[in-house]
Amino acid sequence: MQPRALILLANGTNRDRDVAQALALAGANPVIMPLQGLRQSKRSWNDYQILILAGGFSYADALGAGKLLALDLMYYFADQTAEFVAAGKPVLGICNGFQALVKAGILPANEANPDHSEITLTFNQSGHFECRWVTLKPLSQICLWTRRLTDLIACPVAHGEGNFVSSNPAVLQQLISHDQIALVYVKQDGSMADGEYPFNPNGSMMDIAGICNPQGNVLGLMPHPEDNVLPYQYAQWMRRSGHSGLPLFQNAVRFVQGRESA
DSSP states (O other), X not given: OOOEXXXXXXXXXXOHHHHHHHHHHHTOEEEEEEHHXXXXXXXXXXXOSEEEEOOBOGGGGTTSTTHHHHHIIIIITHHXXXXXXXXXXXXXXXXXXXXXXXXXXXXXXXXXXXXXXXXXXXXXXXXXXXXXXXXXXXXXXXXXXXXXXXXXXXXXXXXXXXXXXXXXXXXXXXXXXXXXXXXXXXXXXXXXXXXXXXXXXXXXXXXXXXXXXXXXXXXXXXXXXXXXXXXXXXXXXXXXOOOOSHHHHHHHHHHHHHHHXX
16 A cells, blocks of 8 residues: 655645655655645645655744744644544654744644743754754654664754754653654764764754654654755765665655554
8 A cells, every 4th residue: 555645735835845755765656736726726735644844944944943834733724634634644744844844833732831822943053054964863662753763864964053952941841751752963983962063053952853642652863864865965976875764754654554464
């Protein structure tokens, strides 16, 4: 069974085709759908098994990065989004998509953050847009996207507001205790970045690059794993093999196939 993946396209989103390629390589059938068309057609999301919010600058990041896309999820598509998440289907927000998931309250979705205001993704500590390769270490075993992954992942970042911060220590403690820290920034040898720039490119607390919800089906991350799914995409591919981002997408496809065959 080839899972159908819905990729939401907003004005300013620019990584939809990259994500579609990664999903196709992983064994899914990706479908890119403009949000305006989904609103007008009132097409059901029940026909899809995977939901992706790709990166870019949705609505030109008016009112803040990912804010207007978050409002789409909270109002125009509130029921569809809630049903998709509650059904345990894989949901992935990359970069701008991660920002939207956080600002819509879909992540981290735990009791320590009831009003969705105590975590955010804000301006990089460097004070400028970061476009560079980083190394990620998968951690969470409840997250269906990172479960059983042991290899490091090399992929680029491209953001100005990727600094994961929280004003409430209880939120961070819950992320730890509930195994919601899915991916962290590390050095190329796999040792902890410990906030050191440029290994941690934005200053995120605890080197957090991605988090999941308590159920483990929703993942948000700032880096772009879809941009390292083919050997030649890796910056040093002629000298050594890169740590591919493809296994993240393969995990989601296998999860859906496992559910369908059960």
